[in-house]
Amino acid sequence: MPLSYKARxxxxxxxxxxxxxxxxxxxxxxxxxxxxxxxxxEFVIYVALGFIWALPFRAVFRGIGKADPDRRRP
Known part of the structure; x- marks a missing residue:
């Protein structure tokens, strides 16, 4: 079951x-x-580690900065 926008x-x-x-x-x-x-x-190592930490969480962060797609507009 995918996470809702609010949960993400x-x-x-x-x-x-x-x-x-x-x-x-x-x-x-x-x-x-x-x-x-x-x-x-050392700079290259830290830059690589900076990208690597986010890879498992791409699905959680996707679309967070946009408006809630689940919210109904009146």
């Missing part, structure tokens, strides 16, 4: 306010376990 908005808020900061802390700690790479490589 709530889940996107939880993901952005709780999940993303946790992901950032984990990503920084994992990268810190290794010797510091050159600055350009």
């Amino acid at each position: 908005r709530r889940w996107s808020l939880v993901i952005l306010l709780v999940g993303l900061p946790l992901y950032i802390v984990v990503a920084v700690n994992v990268v810190a376990l290794f010797d510091r790479p050159p600055l350009w490589l």
Whole structure:
């Protein structure tokens, strides 16, 4: 069963306010376990991690910025 617009908005808020900061802390700690790479490589690693975190949540974030399609207009 697909999520309703309202549920997707709530889940996107939880993901952005709780999940993303946790992901950032984990990503920084994992990268810190290794010797510091050159600055350009470190930048590429963080950019790649920035894209990777959102891939599982594409369906949740899709259409969130638009008007509620389930809402009936009077």
